[in-house]
Amino acid sequence: MAKRKSGYLNAHLGWLINLIFAIIPFTSWLLGGITRIMRGHLIAGILQLLLIGEIVFYIADIITVILGGDLTFFA
Numbered sequence: 001m002a003k004r005k006s007g008y009l010n011a012h013l014g015w016l017i018n019l020i021f022a023i024i025p026f027t028s029w030l031l032g033g034i035t036r037i038m039r040g041h042l043i044a045g046i047l048q049l050l051l052i053g054e055i056v057f058y059i060a061d062i063i064t065v066i067l068g069g070d071l072t073f074f075a
Helices: 015-023 025-038 042-049 054-068
Strands: none
Touching: 015 025, 015 054, 025 042, 025 054, 042 054
């Protein structure tokens, strides 16, 4: 069975809402970190919440939401 794409917070909000969250820096930082921790990627989530490599996660979130509709970089 294929994994269903769910986006930020595993909430199935839809592609457009996830894109809006990815574009806004604060929501991308906060929701991205929480989502990574919820999906079991503790180190990536903590690094994002501590603002270490934030620009990398920010750009990766935008690209993966546009191309795939879900966070797929370390999430």
